[in-house]
Amino acid sequence: MGWTEWLAFDFVWNALLAMVLLTAVYPVLGVYVVGQRVTYLGDAIAHSAFLGAALAAWLGWQMGAALLLVAPLFALVIAWFQQRTGLPPDVVLVVAITSVSATGIALVSLLEVPLPLSALLFGDLLAIERGDLWRLLGADCIGAAMLLLLTRPLIRIGFHRELAQAQGVPVQTVETLFLVGLALMVAVGIRAVGILPISALLILPAATARTLCGSFRAMRVTSALIGGLCLVAGFGTALWLPIPPGAAVALVAALLFGLVAGLSPLWKEFAR
């Protein structure tokens, strides 16, 4: 089937629109996630989808609605626990990922409710509906507001947290707003691309851009372009090969990162 024939289907248009909405803000937000050194956080929040899906199935809610409730609450619990215990972030986040996934799966088994594991892990771009597109647009608006209001304080906190605090940046408020906004965006994005690719879409383009760029502004633009490239290439691959689109997007993003990060030292050596 040719490209033009594919475009006759509504589900393809919905998927393309979803990709545009996902590319618009998620990879740019990833630059801040990488800058705040909380790359595991997106992953931890994404894994709260196991708990959200179990609760949705148990209570008869829509999964999207359950995720919107569970993800920000879970993010706040992580932040509170981290602050309370003073443990290193990587330890807290690994514990969070393990415990929330296990709780979700245990609940599903105990309650004997079905868990759409494949849809959860890799989403279903081709099953995107009009309501999902509106939710993605809402998530983009949250992301855009965060970029507009929090860019300067986040750069200052990312550079030196204590200096920012001493200079009057309300560090805790900024970090909490960032966390809740990120959790809401991850919750909405999971429906489209799933738990694993949403982390890939947030982190991998930004990580690839960090290798290539010399300024924060260039990193934001490059991350958005790489995110778009990964979505288009991944979606195209999924149309021709029997791979879920979310998995294909994550695969392309990982390959691109591996290629750029691997070749970067050689390129720098050559450029000398």
Add this chain to the structure above:
Amino acid sequence: MENLLEVSDLSVALGGRWVLERVSLQVAAGELVALIGPNGAGKTTLLRVALGLLPYQRGEVRVLGKPPAQLTPADRALIGYVPQALQFDRTMPLLVSELLQAMLDRRVPELTAVLQAVDAEHLLHREVRALSGGELQRVVIAAAIARQPRLLLLDEPATGIDVGVRLRFYDLIEQQRAQRQVGALIVSHDLSIVSRYATRVVCIHHRVLCTGTPQEVLQMPLLDELYGHPVSVYEHQEH
């Protein structure tokens, strides 16, 4: 003269050990107070308490007339702080101009003048991660001064900076003190700088050991004992 920083009977415990015990000192407008003492004496702790970054157990601290916890962002804009040896993520791409824009909310053409104050205008378009420790310190000092502070809290601010720029920096602080009545509390191990610029010296080692003019304090035999070797002042040659 108005007191910009007032510390009375301050005691601070960290990790179950008293780092500061009944410390009292004041910094008035137009005063440049040097805080000296050996490593681990509690100098940085005192600055961090004044900034509200650390809690304290006993005593009273007032910065610009308020306890540190009650300082508003507008009050904090009047405090210039330069921390000791900056540690930051050196993998993040960030230009000096982008960092200063985030810190000062000014347009790029105005930032050249900000950096000129510390002879660092050539650093404006450089990557922060490629700066040496001394260059980065100059950028942070320039940002602290550009905010037109009333009180400066500087923790070994000129560490890693070459002697010419270091003297220029202290001349700038002296100028701020004399012309704008800025008050400054400076932690320093450089006794020649202390002798040349400080209006008063406070020597601490968990407690205040002595206080007075640089001439009085730097000649005390107590310093030799404190630092473990004879202390003398070496005058930096300007050029």
